[in-house]
């Protein structure tokens with residue numbers, strides 16, 4: 001079984017990260033640009049229980065800051 005814990009693992013497996021807005025009554029979701037995340041945080045950045053990326057997410061619909069990430073296999 002493959003272990004996928006870092007951004008580079010996601011890219012290797014061609015998995016996608018989706019960011020979900022946690023703003024009230026919004027529920028907006030968008031696909032993250034994995035290549036851009038790797039440039040910014042590095043390929044070895046562990047996304048499981050990550051505390052760096054979610055607070056930086058800003059919703060394009062409602063402007064709420066802070067979201068959650070899910071994986072799309």
Ligand SMILES: [Zn+2]
Pocket residue numbers: 021022023026027028059060061062063064
């Ligand atoms: Zn939103």
